[in-house]
Amino acid sequence: xxxxxxxxxxxxxxxxxxxxxxxxxxxxxxxxxxxxxxxxxxxxxxxxxxxxxxxxxxxxxxxxxxxxxxxxxxxxxxxxxxxxxxxxxxxxxxxxxxxxxxxxxxxxxxxxxxxxxxxxxxxxxxxxxxxxxxxxxxxxxxxxx
Amino acid sequence: xxxxxxxxxxxxxxxxxxxxxxxxxxxxxxxxxxxxxxxxxxxxxxxxxxxxxxxxxxxxxxxxxxxxxxxxxxxxxxxxxxxxxxxxxxxxxxxxxxxxxxxxxxxxxxxxxxxxxxxxxxxxxxxxxxxxxxxxxxxxxxxxxxxxxxxxxxxxxxxxxxxxxxxxxxxxxxxxxxxxxxxxxxxxxxxxxxxxxxxxxxxxxxxxxxxxxxxxxxxxxxxxxxxxxxxxxxxxxxxxxxxxxxxxxxxxxxxxxxxxxxxxxxxxxxxxxxxxxxxxxxxxxxxxxxxxxxxxxxxxxxxxxxxxxxxxxxxxxxxxxxxxxxxxxxxxxxxxxxxxxxxxxxxxxxxxxxxxxxxxxxxxxxxxxxxxxxxxxxxxxxxxxxxxxxxxxxxxxx
Numbered sequence: 001x002x003x004x005x006x007x008x009x010x011x012x013x014x015x016x017x018x019x020x021x022x023x024x025x026x027x028x029x030x031x032x033x034x035x036x037x038x039x040x041x042x043x044x045x046x047x048x049x050x051x052x053x054x055x056x057x058x059x060x061x062x063x064x065x066x067x068x069x070x071x072x073x074x075x076x077x078x079x080x081x082x083x084x085x086x087x088x089x090x091x092x093x094x095x096x097x098x099x100x101x102x103x104x105x106x107x108x109x110x111x112x113x114x115x116x117x118x119x120x121x122x123x124x125x126x127x128x129x130x131x132x133x134x135x136x137x138x139x140x141x142x143x144x145x
Numbered sequence: 146x147x148x149x150x151x152x153x154x155x156x157x158x159x160x161x162x163x164x165x166x167x168x169x170x171x172x173x174x175x176x177x178x179x180x181x182x183x184x185x186x187x188x189x190x191x192x193x194x195x196x197x198x199x200x201x202x203x204x205x206x207x208x209x210x211x212x213x214x215x216x217x218x219x220x221x222x223x224x225x226x227x228x229x230x231x232x233x234x235x236x237x238x239x240x241x242x243x244x245x246x247x248x249x250x251x252x253x254x255x256x257x258x259x260x261x262x263x264x265x266x267x268x269x270x271x272x273x274x275x276x277x278x279x280x281x282x283x284x285x286x287x288x289x290x291x292x293x294x295x296x297x298x299x300x301x302x303x304x305x306x307x308x309x310x311x312x313x314x315x316x317x318x319x320x321x322x323x324x325x326x327x328x329x330x331x332x333x334x335x336x337x338x339x340x341x342x343x344x345x346x347x348x349x350x351x352x353x354x355x356x357x358x359x360x361x362x363x364x365x366x367x368x369x370x371x372x373x374x375x376x377x378x379x380x381x382x383x384x385x386x387x388x389x390x391x392x393x394x395x396x397x398x399x400x401x402x403x404x405x406x407x408x409x410x411x412x413x414x415x416x417x418x419x420x421x422x423x424x425x426x427x428x429x430x431x432x433x434x435x436x437x438x439x440x441x442x443x444x445x446x447x448x449x450x451x452x453x454x455x456x457x458x459x460x461x462x463x464x465x466x467x468x469x470x471x472x473x474x475x476x477x478x479x480x481x482x483x484x485x486x487x488x489x490x491x492x493x494x495x496x497x498x499x500x501x502x503x504x505x506x507x508x509x510x511x512x513x514x515x516x517x518x519x520x521x522x523x524x525x526x527x528x529x530x531x532x533x534x535x536x537x538x539x540x541x542x543x
Contacts, residue, residue: 014320020303054322054469056304057270073232074415074459075381075445111306111463112418113271114235116381116445117388126273 015041015051019058028059056110064099064106066144069123072109075116084120085109087134091141104145148405149367151375152351153391156243161278164285167246173291175354179254180293187258188214191353193361195373200226200309200346201417201441202516203372206353209343212333213259216341221261224318224337224344225252228269228302228309231418232463233443236377237347239389241268241275244351245282249297251350253286254357256295259343264295267314269302276301306467310515311344313469324471325515346441348377368394372434376442383448384408392433399429402446410448413532418443419460420520423527453535457524458486464521475518478509482525489539496542503529 011017018037023029029052038045052058070076070085089095092105099106115121118130129140150156159166167173179187192207213221225248229237240248252264268276276299283297300318307313308323315337317323336342352374356364365373372394378401381387385407392401398416402408411426416433417440424431424438431437447456465479485502488494506522513519529536 016303016317016320018320020301050322051320054305055270055302058303073463074419074456075233077459078382078445078447078451110271110304111467112230112232112234114229114238114269116233116235116379116443119381119387123271128274 015043015048016055019048019052023058028062034060062099062103064103066104066124067106067108068141069108069110069113070096071111071113071115071119071121073112073116075112076119076121079119081120083134084122084132084137087137088141091138105141148391149375149393150391151355151367152240152348152377153243153389154355155247156239159244159246161243161245162281164246164282164289167244171354171358172246173250173286175357176250176253176257176291179257179357184214184258184260187254187357190361191258191356194352194356194364195361195368195371196349196352196356196364197372197435198346199348199352199376199441201231201420203435203439206345206349209333209345210255210258212331213261213336213341213343216334218341219260220338220340221259222337222340222342223252223255223259223261223264224311224314224342225264225266225350226309226311226314226344226346227266227272228314229272229347229441230269230306230309230467231420231441231443232460233381233415233418233445234379234441235381236379236389236442238272238275239379240347240351240377241272241279245279246286247351247354248347249283249286249292251353252297252345253292253295254353255343255345255350259341261343262295264297265318265337266297266299267302267308267318268299269308270304273301305469306463307469307515307517310517313515314344315342322469324469327514348441369432369434369436371436372439376433376439378433378442378444380406380444380446382408382446383410383451384446394434394439395432397430397432398424398438398444401433401444402429406444406446408446408448411446412449412451413447413453413528415445415447415456415460415524416440416443417520417523418445419463420517420523422523423531425531453528453532454486454489454539457528458483458490460524461486461521464517468517468521472512472514472518474509475513475515475521478505478513478518479521481505482521486525489536492539492541494536494540496537496540498540499529499536 034048038048121130196206197203305323308317312326313323332342416438421440422438465483
């Protein structure tokens, strides 16, 4: 496998940094975008795809404007994250892994986000929401357009 | 027993957005003192202290720095590992939220000791909400000319537990998949961009300023024979008071779990997260130290209502998902463990399955490329030792 070894800390030569910037601009990493990056980095397409598909915050399929990530790890599980997951499902009408038809929300389950002392917890985009109860969910979701 | 706050001494007493509040509490005095010592003297102080890594592996910090110092080359790097992905661990989040300045100082001292002009803080993407606080703290230190030729840049992850492993972390900074490297060579010889590099956990670096100011001898008088200083624990689960607690190493688990975190009705405790050890309540007096059980200090408490097999299954699910896939023992082994445990969850395990789990555990511990695969079997190994009945009750040949 060809590896482009970067001996510099120049971020413009860093595939992961560039992928994150491309995602911030375009919403997700489409095949066309990945092919273009492969061309400009002079690496095979599989290498770009390999990095894009490795990290859970890099999206290789279109996602909604707001991404809900509910923690499913053991400490949040002990604090009844199931109730939060079910409430979100009910409020938005989609299951984990899906995007709402109006593209307002995507819904994912994520692994430990380091908020175990305030469990159950979730991220919406980069925002932290902790000490969750089903009754708090509607108001939280309403604040995201 | 009360807490002993060395790492957490500033948390709650300074404004994490204003460096002046840190300077009032000896902020950056240690860096100033270190610069008047030789790098070798700084390293000697850290070696005398006995400080071991606080991210889980417990490698002697002074030895690591010495290795990088002695490697030839002008271009070297020091990295702070703020990836904190281990399940049940949030102490570094708490430290970053409350005292980024001491961390920057600790990293700067590392840079001086090793001979690195550039330091990186690798911040997990899930802590993106802390990025501007951290960047701002660095800017303030820079503006006050406190860093003197050393620079700190922050690099974010993108969601991968395995990037908390030091060689996977370096791969990630270099823009690649976070797959661990074959060692040797070790990072102190060939690390980031193949240059001599040290990678230290947030909490490890937080100890450095006090060690420089008070001396390695002071630090080595705290703790046990092989575990010096304090440890910051992250307590979660079936407890009344979850949160962060700092105790002298060697303190019994009971003190943390029952006296401080107020856990009623304990069945078992997982220490060190998904790749941690599991102890039954009977061993609650075990001293928390590298000699026994420690990891990065995630302490998750399970009460008597919890099902052992269910918890181990969920632990293995996490590890199988986060396995990077590079080495066969971990990639295939974690998957087989999940499938096998799923059968036990449904009451359809077998004695053959138990034997297979034991054999697989040994293979993975010996032959996996990194700590994820090497430690993945711990939950199974420990629960087979202390809760074997739970497995045997779920077999068809019962």
